[in-house]
Amino acid sequence: MKLSNEPLITEEALRERIGALAEEISRDYANRKPVLLGVLKGAFHFVSDLARAMRCPVEIEFIRAASYAGTESTGQVRVELPISISLRGRDVILVEDILDTGRTASAIRAHLQSQGTASIALCTLLDKPSRRVVPVTAAYTGFSIDDHFVVGYGLDYNERYRELAAVYILQPEA
Numbered sequence: 708m709k710l711s712n713e714p715l716i717t718e719e720a721l722r723e724r725i726g727a728l729a730e731e732i733s734r735d736y737a738n739r740k741p742v743l744l745g746v747l748k749g750a751f752h753f754v755s756d757l758a759r760a761m762r763c764p765v766e767i768e769f770i771r772a773a774s775y776a777g778t779e780s781t782g783q784v785r786v787e788l789p790i791s792i793s794l795r796g797r798d799v800i801l802v803e804d805i806l807d808t809g810r811t812a813s814a815i816r817a818h819l820q821s822q823g824t825a826s827i828a829l830c831t832l833l834d835k836p837s838r839r840v841v842p843v844t845a846a847y848t849g850f851s852i853d854d855h856f857v858v859g860y861g862l863d864y865n866e867r868y869r870e871l872a873a874v875y876i877l878q879p880e881a
């Protein structure tokens with residue numbers, strides 16, 4: 708597998724779009740203090756950039772969820788919420804790197820609902836709508852993309868490429 712020569716989404720495009728998302732979310736949550744709940748590890752850059760562009764106060768928490776080995780979803784989702792955080796009565800913005808089959812987001816949403824959250828909105832940097840197996844839609848979407856396997860800006864292939872500042876397509880070697 709190798710990286711596309713050019714990014715699919717450049718650093719500049721990420722910065723611009725994330726700024727616009729932060730504006731929109733800040734307006735929608737103007738008089739509340741939502742929890743930005745990032746899904747590790749893929750959303751770590753996104754949460755950081757989104758949080759710094761927000762205009763309303765937020766709290767930042769992370770959870771872990773894993774479903775993938777290689778480039779294919781296993782269909783099994785494990786959600787790990789630190790027991791030290793309470794989301795009861797809170798407005799939660801679930802921040803994801805990418806929506807693919809929708810299994811992860813839907814499992815996390817169910818888990819959060821069982822914690823007594825006041826509201827849950829999904830904010831995803833990337834969406835691959837053509838891959839959906841479980842019906843999930845995001846309240847906030849950065850970019851809708853075609854069915855490519857992408858890496859960079861937090862997204863990995865077997866733990867590689869998360870450090871890249873832009874999003875690239877991972878292609879089979881010719």
Ligand code: IMP
Nearest residue numbers: 780806807808809810811856857862863
């Ligand atoms: P879902 O449960 O199928 O929606 O998958 C969501 C998770 O799969 C994401 O949080 C990613 O960790 C991983 N994933 C899905 N598509 C890609 C991709 O194109 N590149 C890297 N990871 C991906």
Ligand code: MG
Nearest residue numbers: 749775862863
């Ligand atoms: Mg992954």
